[in-house]
Amino acid sequence: MTPPVTTLEQTAAAYKQASEKAARRVVICGGTGCIANGALNVFEAFVEQVATAGLEAAVVLNEHTDHGSVLISMSGCQGFCQMGPLVTVEPDGILYTRVRPEDVAEIVEATLVRGEVVDRLLYVDPVEHTHCRGTAEIPFYQRQTRTVLAGCGVMDPEDIREYIANDGYVAARRAFTELKPETICEEITLSGIRGRGGGGFPTGRKWELTRIQPEGKKYVICNGDEGDPGAFMDRSVMEGAPHRVIEGMMIAARAIGADEGYIYVRAEYPLAVARMKKAVADAQAMGILGDDVFGTGLKLDLHVMEGAGAFVCGEETALIASIEGHRGMPSPKPPFPAQSGLWGKPTVINNVETLATIPLILNMGAAEFRRRGTEKSPGTKTFALTGHVANTGLIEVPFGTTLREIIFDIGGGITRKDGSIDPDGFKAVQIGGPSGGCLTEEHLDLPLDFDSLRGVGAMVGSGGLVAMNRNTCMVAMARFFMQFTQNESCGKCVLCREGTKQMLALLDDIVEGRADQGTLDILEKLAVAVQKGSLCGLGKTAPNPVLSTLRHFRAEYEAHVFQKRCPAGKCKALLTPEICAELCKGCGLCLRTCPVGAISGERKQPHVIDAAKCIKCGACVAACKFNAISGATS
Amino acid sequence: MMSAIEQPMNSSYATTRKFEKVCEILDRNGRDPAKLIPILQQVQDEYRYLPEAVLTYVATSLGVPPARVYGVATFYAHFTLKPKGKYVVRLCNGTACNVKGSMDLLEAIKKRLGLGEGQDTTNDMLFTVETVSCLGACGLAPAMVVNETVYGQMTPEKAVGVVEDILAKEASA
Numbered sequence: 001m002t003p004p005v006t007t008l009e010q011t012a013a014a015y016k017q018a019s020e021k022a023a024r025r026v027v028i029c030g031g032t033g034c035i036a037n038g039a040l041n042v043f044e045a046f047v048e049q050v051a052t053a054g055l056e057a058a059v060v061l062n063e064h065t066d067h068g069s070v071l072i073s074m075s076g077c078q079g080f081c082q083m084g085p086l087v088t089v090e091p092d093g094i095l096y097t098r099v100r101p102e103d104v105a106e107i108v109e110a111t112l113v114r115g116e117v118v119d120r121l122l123y124v125d126p127v128e129h130t131h132c133r134g135t136a137e138i139p140f141y142q143r144q145t146r147t148v149l150a151g152c153g154v155m156d157p158e159d160i161r162e163y164i165a166n167d168g169y170v171a172a173r174r175a176f177t178e179l180k181p182e183t184i185c186e187e188i189t190l191s192g193i194r195g196r197g198g199g200g201f202p203t204g205r206k207w208e209l210t211r212i213q214p215e216g217k218k219y220v221i222c223n224g225d226e227g228d229p230g231a232f233m234d235r236s237v238m239e240g241a242p243h244r245v246i247e248g249m250m251i252a253a254r255a256i257g258a259d260e261g262y263i264y265v266r267a268e269y270p271l272a273v274a275r276m277k278k279a280v281a282d283a284q285a286m287g288i289l290g291d292d293v294f295g296t297g298l299k300l301d302l303h304v305m306e307g308a309g310a311f312v313c314g315e316e317t318a319l320i321a322s323i324e325g326h327r328g329m330p331s332p333k334p335p336f337p338a339q340s341g342l343w344g345k346p347t348v349i350n351n352v353e354t355l356a357t358i359p360l361i362l363n364m365g366a367a368e369f370r371r372r373g374t375e376k377s378p379g380t381k382t383f384a385l386t387g388h389v390a391n392t393g394l395i396e397v398p399f400g401t402t403l404r405e406i407i408f409d410i411g412g413g414i415t416r417k418d419g420s421i422d423p424d425g426f427k428a429v430q431i432g433g434p435s436g437g438c439l440t441e442e443h444l445d446l447p448l449d450f451d452s453l454r455g456v457g458a459m460v461g462s463g464g465l466v467a468m469n470r471n472t473c474m475v476a477m478a479r480f481f482m483q484f485t486q487n488e489s490c491g492k493c494v495l496c497r498e499g500t501k502q503m504l505a506l507l508d509d510i511v512e513g514r515a516d517q518g519t520l521d522i523l524e525k526l527a528v529a530v531q532k533g534s535l536c537g538l539g540k541t542a543p544n545p546v547l548s549t550l551r552h553f554r555a556e557y558e559a560h561v562f563q564k565r566c567p568a569g570k571c572k573a574l575l576t577p578e579i580c581a582e583l584c585k586g587c588g589l590c591l592r593t594c595p596v597g598a599i600s601g602e603r604k605q606p607h608v609i610d611a612a613k614c615i616k617c618g619a620c621v622a623a624c625k626f627n628a629i630s631g632a633t634s
Numbered sequence: 635m636m637s638a639i640e641q642p643m644n645s646s647y648a649t650t651r652k653f654e655k656v657c658e659i660l661d662r663n664g665r666d667p668a669k670l671i672p673i674l675q676q677v678q679d680e681y682r683y684l685p686e687a688v689l690t691y692v693a694t695s696l697g698v699p700p701a702r703v704y705g706v707a708t709f710y711a712h713f714t715l716k717p718k719g720k721y722v723v724r725l726c727n728g729t730a731c732n733v734k735g736s737m738d739l740l741e742a743i744k745k746r747l748g749l750g751e752g753q754d755t756t757n758d759m760l761f762t763v764e765t766v767s768c769l770g771a772c773g774l775a776p777a778m779v780v781n782e783t784v785y786g787q788m789t790p791e792k793a794v795g796v797v798e799d800i801l802a803k804e805a806s807a
Binding site (some may be wrong): 030032033035036037080081082084226227228229230231232235266267268269270305306307308310311322323324325326328382386387388389392393395430433434464468472477480481484487488490619 | 638667668669670671672675688693702705706709710711712713727728729730731732733734766767768769770771772773775776777782783786787
């Protein structure tokens with residue numbers, strides 16, 4: 001029943017042979033982002049149009065039949081979500097962006113039949129205004145080092161054979177058939193890889209701690225409960241390279257002696273759940289997982305479990321409680337999961353990205369892995385780059401890359417509300433989500449790694465990078481995160497449960513104009529208390545956004561508190577709209593919009609606002625077509 | 635189906651009949667208390683919410699205190715003890731969506747559907763409007779999901795347009 005060890009090579013050879021029959025390959029990005037933009041319709045249009053054009057097409061590679069000249073497939077997230085749906089044509093190396101189903105006929109006719117490029121669908125550099133033919137010419141991709149994400153966006157995530165054809169499961173097979181568990185732990189320790197989920201704990205040490213526990217039942221868990229608002233790296237990896245995650249889990253299982261594992265995925269990620277489930281089933285069918293892994297007689301079963309919506313379950317002890325069918329509440333450490341985890345058994349929990357990196361380390365060796373990144377934080381890291389940047393999406397860079405490179409070279413610069421580039425618009429970047437902190441202009445040249453960020457009061461977190469332009473109110477931002485953590489606090493520790501609530505109330509006082517010096521003092525004191533009095537990472541880091549904005553944008557807090565003024569003009573309660581006489585055309589729109597009749601003026605003459613009548617609703621600011629009404633007082 | 639659940643249960647025969655689906659789900663999961671979360675997820679898929687009577691029934695069947703089942707059902711954001719509308723509109727309020735104006739979408743949709751302060755579901759049970767912490771579609775901020783369909787790079791006008799389309803479809807159905 002068990003397939004022989006050579007199966008991987010046979011599968012790879014058969015797949016390669018079949019794929020060589022296709023002269024061209026059309027890859028349509030099938031990440032959540034592109035699907036939301038209509039990638040599925042584009043896919044169908046390709047299948048239809050290719051047939052109409054008289055070309056033979058194949059959607060599924062089949063070794064046994066002689067099939068067409070064009071292979072059409074979906075891929076995982078290609079990263080450039082904002083420009084989706086993305087379509088790549090290989091081997092021409094063309095990347096088409098924002099492809100609509102009605103564009104497909106033209107692509108088929110021009111590119112697939114005549115071998116020409118459809119210029120209007122190419123990416124246009126927003127700064128240089130040049131057309132970029134493919135990823136090699138697009139700055140967004142040029143500056144990245146894609147290793148973990150290498151397969152995402154190229155390979156069909158639902159085809160195990162393609163993964164195998166690209167050296168997939170070779171590292172896992174080596175781990176099971178050639179390497180001793182202690183050798184694997186040693187190699188991983190040597191590589192210096194640190195947990196990508198946020199804490200940055202050395203993965204090798206975690207494994208070794210679990211390995212040395214007495215033999216018996218052990219578990220390996222993949223933490224795919226990516227909860228940081230503004231982060232989607234793990235989703236993209238699970239959707240784009242599910243087999244790599246499984247391979248990483250297999251190596252972890254072998255290293256610690258586990259025979260069962262769980263992949264815990266957020267319920268908000270239905271596509272990731274579906275792809276992980278299919279990948280596990282396919283691996284089982286090929287004898288890669290199951291009762292006799294690679295014919296070694298060793299057993300490994302993996303289960304995919306869907307979360308039910310609780311941010312705190314990203315905390316390992318809470319996640320374990322959730323798998324056991326309880327409320328996801330963290331428990332004190334020690335004992336660490338390595339000693340007593342799932343159902344009291346030694347357990348290794350690793351983040352998705354960490355696990356997806358493991359096969360790379362075994363394949364390239366620890367020394368080669370260390371060549372990228374910094375001394376204390378080797379390797380590369382994926383980041384979800386979002387917010388007010390020209391190019392949002394999923395990126396991967398070596399540790400030690402500066403924020404300037406990420407925001408300006410890859411991200412293409414800071415944008416205004418209307419999407420145009422504002423060369424001086426940079427205000428801050430929130431890194432690490434609600435547990436992290438903000439980085440400002442002075443940190444633009446700081447090489448990013450686990451330790452440098454901790455040094456400035458922020459953290460890598462799972463890798464969410466939200467860029468903010470100068471019109472963002474940092475106090476409102478801090479309040480937003482506090483509202484999030486307050487909402488997600490599980491309620492176990494008093495200081496987290498009540499403290500976050502009080503901190504939120506204090507921040508409300510500040511943005512609504514009820515605060516004084518005392519508010520700031522209590523806020524700071526309470527922040528430190530919550531950090532100290534909470535059991536898990538959620539509470540310990542919940543005050544970080546407040547503390548870091550207080551540190552870098554204290555003047556902004558003080559403007560809210562003492563002058564009752566929001567410098568960014570975002571806090572509605574502090575708004576006193578004013579009409580700029582030079583810009584006002586006297587169109588009368590604001591006059592008609594104002595619900596309390598506070599605006600007066602003759603037609604075609606500058607209007608004025610009666611501050612006594614104004615209720616600060618902001619309706620006039622939104623209504624004005626000439627940006628003549630400013631929100632903030634000067 | 636929902637109204638059947640809310641009726642008082644008299645005979646044991648009727649009880650078994652009413653909970654036939656629940657029994658099927660329990661059996662599928664081997665009546666294992668560790669599988670409580672998947673069980674509740676499948677029950678909610680079936681009823682679109684977790685009726686109180688079902689929670690008690692699940693607790694008894696698994697041999698655990700009802701308090702534990704209730705605790706789990708109220709802890710996780712995905713479980714709801716109130717019936718939801720036919721179309722569940724989830725507005726992402728993750729960081730990226732928030733800075734790109736997701737709250738304006740919420741206001742616009744609630745206004746179009748006539749939902750007041752603290753009201754999530756329309757009286758005709760057609761729509762439930764809620765915010766979620768992050769959909770992981772940050773590259774498309776602000777994002778919105780209606781049942782399973784993701785809509786990206788929304789504006790208040792586009793969001794209301796999606797709602798209008800559904801209303802039109804329902805009116806003609």
